[in-house]
Amino acid sequence: MSARRDFYEILGVPRNAAQDDIKRAYRHLARQYHPDVNKSPNAEARFKEINEAYQVLNDPQKRANYDRFGRADMGGFGDMGFGGLSDIFEDFFGFGMRPRGPRARAQRGSDLRYDLTLEFEEAVFGCEKEIEVSRLDTCPRCHGTGAEPGTEPIRCPECQGTGQVRHVRQSLFGSFVSMTTCPRCHGEGEVVVTACGECRGDRRVRVTKTLEVTTPAGVDSGVRLRLDGEGEAGLWGGPPGNLYVHLSVKRHRYFKRQDSNIFLELPINIAQAALGDEVEVPTLEGTTTLAIPAGTQTGETFRLKNRGIPHLRGDGRGDQLVTVYVVTPTNLTEEQRELLKRLSKSLGKEVIPQSEKGFLNRIRDALNL
Ligand SMILES: [Zn+2]
Ligand SMILES: [Zn+2]
Structure with a gap:
Protein backbone atom coordinates (compact mmCIF):
# COMPACT_ATOMS: atom_id res chain seq x y z
CA MET A 1 0.00 0.00 0.00
CA SER A 2 1.16 3.43 -0.73
CA ALA A 3 1.53 4.93 2.69
CA ARG A 4 2.60 8.31 1.46
CA ARG A 5 -0.30 9.17 -0.75
CA ASP A 6 -2.12 12.29 0.19
CA PHE A 7 -5.34 11.67 2.11
CA TYR A 8 -7.27 14.12 -0.01
CA GLU A 9 -5.96 12.46 -3.12
CA ILE A 10 -7.01 9.05 -1.80
CA LEU A 11 -10.57 10.23 -1.30
CA GLY A 12 -10.50 12.27 -4.49
CA VAL A 13 -11.60 15.51 -2.84
CA PRO A 14 -10.04 18.99 -2.91
CA ARG A 15 -8.17 20.21 0.17
CA ASN A 16 -10.94 22.65 0.99
CA ALA A 17 -13.68 20.02 0.68
CA ALA A 18 -16.62 20.32 3.06
CA GLN A 19 -17.04 17.58 5.69
CA ASP A 20 -20.16 16.38 3.86
CA ASP A 21 -18.25 16.00 0.62
CA ILE A 22 -15.56 13.99 2.40
CA LYS A 23 -18.20 11.73 3.89
CA ARG A 24 -19.91 11.28 0.54
CA ALA A 25 -16.64 10.48 -1.23
CA TYR A 26 -15.72 8.00 1.48
CA ARG A 27 -19.03 6.16 1.31
CA HIS A 28 -18.79 5.92 -2.41
CA LEU A 29 -15.22 4.56 -2.38
CA ALA A 30 -15.81 2.25 0.58
CA ARG A 31 -18.69 0.61 -1.25
CA GLN A 32 -16.56 0.32 -4.33
CA TYR A 33 -13.50 -1.22 -2.69
CA HIS A 34 -14.97 -3.21 0.16
CA PRO A 35 -13.17 -6.59 0.07
CA ASP A 36 -16.51 -8.38 0.28
CA VAL A 37 -17.66 -6.93 -3.00
CA ASN A 38 -14.43 -6.12 -4.79
CA LYS A 39 -12.42 -9.22 -5.59
CA SER A 40 -9.54 -7.46 -7.35
CA PRO A 41 -6.13 -8.18 -5.75
CA ASN A 42 -5.46 -4.64 -4.54
CA ALA A 43 -8.99 -3.93 -3.33
CA GLU A 44 -8.17 -4.67 0.29
CA ALA A 45 -5.14 -2.37 0.35
CA ARG A 46 -7.13 0.33 -1.31
CA PHE A 47 -9.95 -0.10 1.17
CA LYS A 48 -7.52 0.26 4.08
CA GLU A 49 -6.12 3.36 2.52
CA ILE A 50 -9.56 4.87 2.07
CA ASN A 51 -10.46 4.16 5.68
CA GLU A 52 -7.22 5.57 6.93
CA ALA A 53 -7.74 8.79 5.01
CA TYR A 54 -11.32 9.08 6.15
CA GLN A 55 -10.50 8.58 9.84
CA VAL A 56 -8.30 11.63 9.67
CA LEU A 57 -10.19 13.90 7.35
CA ASN A 58 -13.53 13.20 9.00
CA ASP A 59 -12.28 14.53 12.33
CA PRO A 60 -11.88 18.32 12.17
CA GLN A 61 -9.07 18.37 14.70
CA LYS A 62 -7.13 15.56 13.11
CA ARG A 63 -7.76 17.10 9.73
CA ALA A 64 -6.38 20.43 10.93
CA ASN A 65 -3.30 18.67 12.29
CA TYR A 66 -2.87 16.82 9.08
CA ASP A 67 -3.15 20.04 7.10
CA ARG A 68 -0.51 21.62 9.26
CA PHE A 69 1.94 18.81 9.88
CA GLY A 70 1.38 16.51 6.97
CA ARG A 71 1.54 12.82 7.36
CA ALA A 72 4.02 10.48 8.94
CA ASP A 73 4.81 7.13 7.48
CA MET A 74 2.07 5.06 8.95
CA GLY A 75 2.64 1.85 7.12
CA GLY A 76 0.82 -0.96 8.82
CA PHE A 77 -1.36 1.59 10.45
CA GLY A 78 -4.55 -0.36 10.11
CA ASP A 79 -3.14 -3.53 11.56
CA MET A 80 -1.96 -2.16 14.82
CA GLY A 81 -3.37 -3.14 18.11
CA PHE A 82 -5.16 -0.79 20.45
CA GLY A 83 -2.20 0.58 22.41
CA GLY A 84 0.28 1.07 19.64
CA LEU A 85 -2.19 2.75 17.42
CA SER A 86 -3.44 5.18 20.00
CA ASP A 87 0.11 6.11 20.94
CA ILE A 88 1.00 6.84 17.37
CA PHE A 89 -2.13 8.85 17.01
CA GLU A 90 -1.39 10.83 20.11
CA ASP A 91 2.25 11.41 19.35
CA PHE A 92 1.79 12.17 15.74
CA PHE A 93 -1.42 14.09 15.76
CA GLY A 94 -0.58 16.20 18.71
CA PHE A 95 -2.82 14.70 21.34
CA GLY A 96 0.31 13.45 23.03
CA MET A 97 1.73 16.95 23.20
CA ARG A 98 -0.40 17.78 26.18
CA PRO A 99 0.96 16.68 29.53
CA ARG A 100 -0.59 13.47 30.73
CA GLY A 101 -2.89 13.50 33.72
CA PRO A 102 -5.05 16.38 34.77
CA ARG A 103 -4.05 19.51 32.97
CA ALA A 104 -3.71 22.62 35.05
CA ARG A 105 -6.32 24.86 33.50
CA ALA A 106 -5.10 27.97 35.28
CA GLN A 107 -7.31 30.78 34.18
CA ARG A 108 -6.43 34.41 34.80
CA GLY A 109 -9.16 36.56 36.32
CA SER A 110 -10.81 39.23 34.22
CA ASP A 111 -9.62 42.82 34.22
CA LEU A 112 -12.10 45.35 35.54
CA ARG A 113 -12.71 48.99 34.73
CA TYR A 114 -13.77 51.71 37.11
CA ASP A 115 -14.57 55.25 35.97
CA LEU A 116 -13.55 57.86 38.49
CA THR A 117 -14.35 61.56 38.24
CA LEU A 118 -12.07 64.02 40.01
CA GLU A 119 -12.48 67.64 40.95
CA PHE A 120 -10.10 69.97 39.11
CA GLU A 121 -8.04 70.55 42.25
CA GLU A 122 -7.92 66.83 43.09
CA ALA A 123 -6.40 66.16 39.70
CA VAL A 124 -3.91 68.98 40.11
CA PHE A 125 -2.64 68.10 43.55
CA GLY A 126 -3.34 64.38 43.71
CA CYS A 127 -5.78 62.78 46.10
CA GLU A 128 -6.83 59.62 47.83
CA LYS A 129 -10.22 58.22 46.95
CA GLU A 130 -12.21 55.31 48.23
CA ILE A 131 -13.95 53.40 45.52
CA GLU A 132 -16.34 50.46 45.72
CA VAL A 133 -15.82 47.70 43.22
CA SER A 134 -18.08 44.73 42.64
CA ARG A 135 -16.01 41.74 41.62
CA LEU A 136 -15.59 37.98 41.87
CA ASP A 137 -13.23 36.99 44.66
CA THR A 138 -11.96 33.57 45.60
CA CYS A 139 -14.59 32.01 47.86
CA PRO A 140 -13.42 32.55 51.45
CA ARG A 141 -15.26 29.45 52.67
CA CYS A 142 -13.75 26.81 50.39
CA HIS A 143 -10.67 28.84 49.33
CA GLY A 144 -11.54 28.24 45.74
CA THR A 145 -11.87 24.46 45.77
CA GLY A 146 -15.65 24.54 45.37
CA ALA A 147 -15.95 21.78 47.98
CA GLU A 148 -17.63 22.23 51.34
CA PRO A 149 -14.95 22.47 54.03
CA GLY A 150 -14.40 19.08 55.67
CA THR A 151 -15.20 17.27 52.45
CA GLU A 152 -12.67 16.31 49.86
CA PRO A 153 -13.11 16.30 46.15
CA ILE A 154 -12.91 12.80 44.77
CA ARG A 155 -11.08 11.47 41.79
CA CYS A 156 -13.24 11.96 38.75
CA PRO A 157 -14.91 8.64 38.00
CA GLU A 158 -15.34 9.57 34.37
CA CYS A 159 -11.68 10.04 33.50
CA GLN A 160 -10.08 8.29 36.49
CA GLY A 161 -8.36 11.52 37.39
CA THR A 162 -6.59 12.03 34.11
CA GLY A 163 -8.72 14.97 33.10
CA GLN A 164 -9.12 13.55 29.63
CA VAL A 165 -11.30 10.93 28.13
CA ARG A 166 -10.52 8.69 25.21
CA HIS A 167 -12.98 8.24 22.46
CA VAL A 168 -12.29 4.87 20.92
CA ARG A 169 -13.85 4.02 17.63
CA GLN A 170 -13.57 0.51 16.36
CA SER A 171 -13.20 -0.25 12.73
CA LEU A 172 -12.36 -3.27 10.74
CA PHE A 173 -8.70 -2.41 10.91
CA GLY A 174 -8.15 -1.34 14.42
CA SER A 175 -9.16 1.21 16.97
CA PHE A 176 -8.98 4.94 16.57
CA VAL A 207 -18.19 40.79 46.72
CA THR A 208 -18.19 44.56 47.00
CA LYS A 209 -14.70 45.64 47.82
CA THR A 210 -13.70 49.07 49.06
CA LEU A 211 -10.37 50.13 47.64
CA GLU A 212 -8.16 53.10 48.26
CA VAL A 213 -6.99 54.79 45.09
CA THR A 214 -4.15 57.27 45.25
CA THR A 215 -4.01 59.53 42.24
CA PRO A 216 -0.72 61.29 41.62
CA ALA A 217 -0.58 65.08 41.25
CA GLY A 218 -1.00 66.35 37.73
CA VAL A 219 -3.33 63.72 36.25
CA ASP A 220 -5.79 64.68 33.57
CA SER A 221 -8.82 63.23 31.84
CA GLY A 222 -7.92 60.10 29.92
CA VAL A 223 -5.26 58.95 32.38
CA ARG A 224 -5.66 55.31 33.37
CA LEU A 225 -4.37 53.95 36.68
CA ARG A 226 -3.63 50.27 37.03
CA LEU A 227 -4.22 48.50 40.33
CA ASP A 228 -2.37 45.23 40.00
CA GLY A 229 -4.29 42.16 41.03
CA GLU A 230 -7.43 44.04 42.02
CA GLY A 231 -9.50 42.61 39.18
CA GLU A 232 -11.42 39.35 39.40
CA ALA A 233 -9.88 36.31 41.05
CA GLY A 234 -8.39 33.68 38.76
CA LEU A 235 -9.55 30.09 38.59
CA TRP A 236 -7.64 26.86 39.12
CA GLY A 237 -4.60 28.68 40.42
CA GLY A 238 -4.62 31.40 37.80
CA PRO A 239 -3.59 34.93 38.79
CA PRO A 240 -6.15 37.66 39.37
CA GLY A 241 -6.85 40.32 36.76
CA ASN A 242 -6.10 44.01 37.17
CA LEU A 243 -8.37 46.92 37.94
CA TYR A 244 -8.06 49.88 35.62
CA VAL A 245 -9.27 53.20 36.96
CA HIS A 246 -10.13 55.58 34.13
CA LEU A 247 -9.98 59.19 35.23
CA SER A 248 -11.99 62.13 34.06
CA VAL A 249 -11.53 65.59 35.49
CA LYS A 250 -14.27 68.17 36.03
CA ARG A 251 -13.92 71.62 34.55
CA HIS A 252 -12.92 74.47 36.78
CA ARG A 253 -15.10 77.50 37.29
CA TYR A 254 -12.55 79.86 35.74
CA PHE A 255 -9.28 78.06 35.13
CA LYS A 256 -8.64 76.32 31.88
CA ARG A 257 -5.97 73.73 31.57
CA GLN A 258 -3.60 72.75 28.82
CA ASP A 259 -1.03 70.15 29.73
CA SER A 260 0.64 71.55 32.83
CA ASN A 261 -0.23 75.19 32.26
CA ILE A 262 -3.41 76.84 33.44
CA PHE A 263 -5.04 79.83 31.86
CA LEU A 264 -7.08 82.59 33.43
CA GLU A 265 -8.90 85.50 31.82
CA LEU A 266 -8.80 88.59 34.00
CA PRO A 267 -11.09 91.61 33.44
CA ILE A 268 -9.67 95.04 34.26
CA ASN A 269 -11.21 98.49 33.81
CA ILE A 270 -9.95 101.19 31.47
CA ALA A 271 -8.35 103.16 34.26
CA GLN A 272 -6.34 100.12 35.45
CA ALA A 273 -5.34 99.43 31.87
CA ALA A 274 -4.27 102.99 31.22
CA LEU A 275 -2.66 103.84 34.54
CA GLY A 276 -1.47 100.43 35.64
CA ASP A 277 -2.41 98.73 38.89
CA GLU A 278 -1.69 95.88 41.23
CA VAL A 279 -4.47 93.34 41.21
CA GLU A 280 -5.27 90.22 43.18
CA VAL A 281 -5.29 87.16 40.96
CA PRO A 282 -6.66 83.76 41.96
CA THR A 283 -4.20 80.89 41.61
CA LEU A 284 -4.48 77.20 42.36
CA GLU A 285 -3.26 78.02 45.85
CA GLY A 286 -4.89 81.20 47.11
CA THR A 287 -4.33 84.56 45.48
CA THR A 288 -1.26 86.40 44.37
CA THR A 289 -0.57 89.97 43.33
CA LEU A 290 -0.12 90.73 39.66
CA ALA A 291 1.33 94.08 38.54
CA ILE A 292 -0.55 95.45 35.55
CA PRO A 293 1.73 97.97 33.84
CA ALA A 294 0.40 101.28 32.59
CA GLY A 295 -0.87 101.08 29.04
CA THR A 296 -1.88 97.44 29.10
CA GLN A 297 -4.00 96.42 26.12
CA THR A 298 -6.72 93.81 25.92
CA GLY A 299 -5.24 90.40 25.14
CA GLU A 300 -1.91 90.93 26.88
CA THR A 301 -0.78 87.85 28.75
CA PHE A 302 1.25 87.71 31.94
CA ARG A 303 3.05 84.65 33.11
CA LEU A 304 3.09 83.54 36.73
CA LYS A 305 5.98 81.11 36.90
CA ASN A 306 5.47 77.77 38.62
CA ARG A 307 1.85 78.45 39.43
CA GLY A 308 0.60 75.78 37.06
CA ILE A 309 0.08 72.08 37.41
CA PRO A 310 2.76 69.70 38.70
CA HIS A 311 4.27 67.62 35.94
CA LEU A 312 2.86 64.11 36.11
CA ARG A 313 6.24 62.68 35.24
CA GLY A 314 9.28 64.47 36.54
CA ASP A 315 9.76 67.44 38.77
CA GLY A 316 8.52 70.97 38.60
CA ARG A 317 5.25 72.39 37.47
CA GLY A 318 3.78 74.50 34.73
CA ASP A 319 2.90 78.18 34.75
CA GLN A 320 -0.25 80.18 35.13
CA LEU A 321 -0.97 82.47 32.21
CA VAL A 322 -3.18 85.45 32.88
CA THR A 323 -4.73 87.17 29.90
CA VAL A 324 -6.31 90.53 30.64
CA TYR A 325 -9.16 92.16 28.82
CA VAL A 326 -10.32 95.71 29.27
CA VAL A 327 -13.94 96.05 30.18
CA THR A 328 -15.79 99.05 28.79
CA PRO A 329 -17.72 100.58 31.67
CA THR A 330 -21.50 100.57 31.54
CA ASN A 331 -24.18 101.97 33.86
CA LEU A 332 -22.12 105.06 34.50
CA THR A 333 -22.92 107.46 37.32
CA GLU A 334 -23.26 111.11 36.50
CA GLU A 335 -19.84 111.78 37.98
CA GLN A 336 -18.18 109.04 35.93
CA ARG A 337 -19.89 110.30 32.82
CA GLU A 338 -18.50 113.80 33.47
CA LEU A 339 -15.02 112.43 34.08
CA LEU A 340 -15.09 110.41 30.89
CA LYS A 341 -16.33 113.38 28.91
CA ARG A 342 -13.40 115.40 30.17
CA LEU A 343 -11.07 112.57 29.36
CA SER A 344 -12.54 112.29 25.91
CA LYS A 345 -12.10 115.98 25.27
CA SER A 346 -8.53 115.76 26.50
CA LEU A 347 -7.75 112.78 24.28
CA GLY A 348 -9.16 114.58 21.28
CA LYS A 349 -11.97 113.55 19.00
CA GLU A 350 -9.85 112.05 16.32
CA VAL A 351 -9.45 108.36 16.55
CA ILE A 352 -7.16 106.68 14.13
CA PRO A 353 -8.37 103.24 13.09
CA GLN A 354 -6.28 100.46 14.58
CA SER A 355 -4.90 99.25 11.28
CA GLU A 356 -3.95 102.71 10.17
CA LYS A 357 -2.31 103.43 13.49
CA GLY A 358 -0.24 100.32 13.04
CA PHE A 359 0.69 101.53 9.60
CA LEU A 360 1.75 104.95 10.94
CA ASN A 361 3.75 103.30 13.68
CA ARG A 362 5.58 101.20 11.13
CA ILE A 363 6.42 104.33 9.15
CA ARG A 364 7.68 106.06 12.29
CA ASP A 365 9.79 103.03 13.10
CA ALA A 366 11.15 102.91 9.58
CA LEU A 367 12.06 106.60 9.70
CA ASN A 368 13.41 106.15 13.20
CA LEU A 369 11.37 109.02 14.53
ZN1 LIG B 1 -16.84 28.15 48.16
ZN1 LIG C 1 -12.90 13.82 34.69
Missing part, protein backbone atom coordinates in the same frame (compact mmCIF):
# COMPACT_ATOMS: atom_id res chain seq x y z
CA VAL A 177 -8.54 6.97 19.66
CA SER A 178 -9.02 10.65 20.25
CA MET A 179 -8.58 12.46 23.54
CA THR A 180 -10.86 15.20 24.73
CA THR A 181 -11.15 17.15 27.95
CA CYS A 182 -13.28 15.24 30.42
CA PRO A 183 -16.79 16.67 30.31
CA ARG A 184 -17.46 15.81 33.93
CA CYS A 185 -14.49 17.44 35.66
CA HIS A 186 -13.56 19.84 32.85
CA GLY A 187 -10.03 18.51 32.86
CA GLU A 188 -9.36 18.85 36.56
CA GLY A 189 -9.34 15.14 37.38
CA GLU A 190 -11.39 15.79 40.49
CA VAL A 191 -15.04 16.36 41.16
CA VAL A 192 -16.70 17.95 44.12
CA VAL A 193 -19.13 15.73 45.97
CA THR A 194 -20.51 18.25 48.43
CA ALA A 195 -20.56 21.73 46.97
CA CYS A 196 -19.42 24.60 49.15
CA GLY A 197 -22.35 26.21 50.90
CA GLU A 198 -21.20 29.70 50.06
CA CYS A 199 -20.23 29.61 46.40
CA ARG A 200 -22.28 26.51 45.50
CA GLY A 201 -19.19 25.06 43.90
CA ASP A 202 -18.46 28.11 41.73
CA ARG A 203 -15.19 28.74 43.60
CA ARG A 204 -15.70 32.48 43.49
CA VAL A 205 -18.24 34.76 45.09
CA ARG A 206 -19.31 38.27 44.16
